[in-house]
Amino acid sequence: xxxxxxxxxxxxxxxxxxxxxxxxxxxxxxxxxxxxxxxxxxxxxxxxxxxxxxxxxxxxxxxxxxxxxxxxxxxxxxxxxxxxxxxxxxxxxxxxxxxxxxxxxxxxxxxxxxxxxxxxxxxxxxxxxxxxxxxxxxxxxxxxxxxxxxxxxxxxxxxxxxxxxxxxxxxxxxxxxxxxxxxxxxxxxxxxxxxxxxxxxxxxxxxxxxxxxxxxxxxxxxxxxxxxxxxxxxxxxxxxxxxxxxxxxxxxxxxxxxxxxxxxxxxxxxxxxxxxxxxxxxxxxxxxxxxxxxxxxxxxxxxxxxxxxxxxxxxxxxxxxxxxxxxxxxxxxxxxxxxxxxxxxxxxxxxxxxxxxxxxxxxxxxxxxxxxxxxxxxxxxxxxxxxxxxxxxxxxxxxxxxxxxxxxxxxxxxxxxxxxxxxxxxx
Numbered sequence: 001x002x003x004x005x006x007x008x009x010x011x012x013x014x015x016x017x018x019x020x021x022x023x024x025x026x027x028x029x030x031x032x033x034x035x036x037x038x039x040x041x042x043x044x045x046x047x048x049x050x051x052x053x054x055x056x057x058x059x060x061x062x063x064x065x066x067x068x069x070x071x072x073x074x075x076x077x078x079x080x081x082x083x084x085x086x087x088x089x090x091x092x093x094x095x096x097x098x099x100x101x102x103x104x105x106x107x108x109x110x111x112x113x114x115x116x117x118x119x120x121x122x123x124x125x126x127x128x129x130x131x132x133x134x135x136x137x138x139x140x141x142x143x144x145x146x147x148x149x150x151x152x153x154x155x156x157x158x159x160x161x162x163x164x165x166x167x168x169x170x171x172x173x174x175x176x177x178x179x180x181x182x183x184x185x186x187x188x189x190x191x192x193x194x195x196x197x198x199x200x201x202x203x204x205x206x207x208x209x210x211x212x213x214x215x216x217x218x219x220x221x222x223x224x225x226x227x228x229x230x231x232x233x234x235x236x237x238x239x240x241x242x243x244x245x246x247x248x249x250x251x252x253x254x255x256x257x258x259x260x261x262x263x264x265x266x267x268x269x270x271x272x273x274x275x276x277x278x279x280x281x282x283x284x285x286x287x288x289x290x291x292x293x294x295x296x297x298x299x300x301x302x303x304x305x306x307x308x309x310x311x312x313x314x315x316x317x318x319x320x321x322x323x324x325x326x327x328x329x330x331x332x333x334x335x336x337x338x339x340x341x342x343x344x345x346x347x348x349x350x351x352x353x354x355x356x357x358x359x360x361x362x363x364x365x366x367x368x369x370x371x372x373x374x375x376x377x378x379x380x381x382x383x384x385x386x387x388x389x390x391x392x393x394x395x396x397x398x399x400x401x402x403x404x405x406x407x408x409x410x411x412x413x414x415x416x417x418x419x420x421x422x423x424x425x426x427x
Contacts, residue, residue, distance in 0.1 A: 034070040035157065036100045037063065038124070041082045043107035046115065051142060055106060055117070058143050061186060062150035062164045063104070067386050067404060068157060072100050086120070089127035096124030104153070106146075115139055119149040121156065131156050143188055163382045167426040168389055169193070169203040169212055170400050174418035180214055182229075185382070185425070187400070187413030193227060194234075203424040204247045206273075212424075213237065213247035213256060224258055237275045246290045250297050250317075257281075257291040257300060268302055268319075281319030292337045292344075293317070294361070301325065301335040301344055301361075312346055314361065325363055334378060337361075338385050343405075345369075345379040345388055356390050356407075369407035380425050381405075389413075389423040 044052040109116040121131035135145035147164035154162030201215040223239040242261035286306035315322040326332040331349035354375040370376040
């Protein structure tokens with residue numbers, strides 16, 4: 001869970017305006033290893049009702065979800081954040097004098113019938129611009145523009161891609177049938193991907209984010225299909241008699257791992273992305289399902305009951321060197337390898353309820369992340385490894401949630417009254 005430093009690092013008194021009013025300060029460095037950042041009020045030259053508020057809310061939420069920044073309310077320091085143009089350097093430096101590391105300013109404009117979102121990130125010590133971006137599009141793309149800007153800020157500080165512009169695929173019965181949908185990482189902009197009125201299961205993104213593999217009962221049998229999100233073309237990739245389930249792309253996108261029951265037992269197989277070169281990896285009379293690749297592509301974790309109860313196992317990507325990972329508890333399923341390879345998330349039955357847990361690939365450091373009176377299932381990592389998406393019935397129906405990788409800051413993404421399961425986070 002989050003480790004907090006002392007919230008108060010300084011108690012200062014100063015006089016502002018002509019009233020010589022004493023103000024108690026104690027805001028900077030509220031959380032361990034987070035960067036103090038402040039946001040100016042949105043400069044709005046568009047005046048479309050509600051648009052400024054949407055941009056402000058999305059910007060604030062995106063920055064918080066990065067887990068990199070601590071948002072400082074500089075208004076409490078007597079600093080006015082309302083500006084109509086680019087903020088003055090002396091105002092930015094004043095923030096820096098109070099320990100704020102960076103400041104964010106966003107302006108809304110129009111050009112040639114398009115909306116324009118300009119965003120600057122300032123170093124609060126020098127007041128220099130360190131990130132400056134401009135995005136164009138219609139009103140429906142405003143949220144996306146903010147997401148992209150925040151991802152640029154994250155890249156500036158970490159050198160890695162942010163996740164604000166990612167999406168989450170999932171299965172929902174909101175139309176009356178179990179179809180596949182995609183939402184933005186914050187739950188907005190739902191889009192229906194399939195519509196053939198057949199049961200869908202287990203969506204899996206290709207590493208380039210263009211394809212989604214999934215299981216469908218479209219032809220009466222659970223077969224594996226792939227849909228190209230750019231062209232909307234879809235095709236059956238694997239369709240043997242029996243089960244064709246739990247697809248998982250290799251990190252380079254060249255192979256698809258999955259489970260088949262065509263030979264009687266449920267076993268792990270792979271094929272190339274064109275559907276050729278079928279290879280069987282497991283040979284055990286038990287049930288072997290739910291493969292997940294290590295980030296380097298050298299290993300595959302999977303679920304098997306070969307020891308008498310469902311447990312997590314790891315094998316080399318060619319099927320050799322199989323070893324058991326979980327020994328605690330009598331029911332551990334749904335493994336997913338973290339993007340950096342240091343953790344595997346999975347579902348464990350604890351006190352009669354399914355909980356999201358994590359463990360190191362060497363079997364050490366088992367940790368339970370969720371708790372409560374309902375079941376939590378289907379964990380999937382965000383591409384930066386800072387979040388985990390999962391489904392839960394904690395509000396009655398199954399809904400999609402995200403949480404920090406330490407189990408904190410649980411956030412509900414779907415709330416439409418339908419059942420929403422099997423989340424899968426895009427690259």
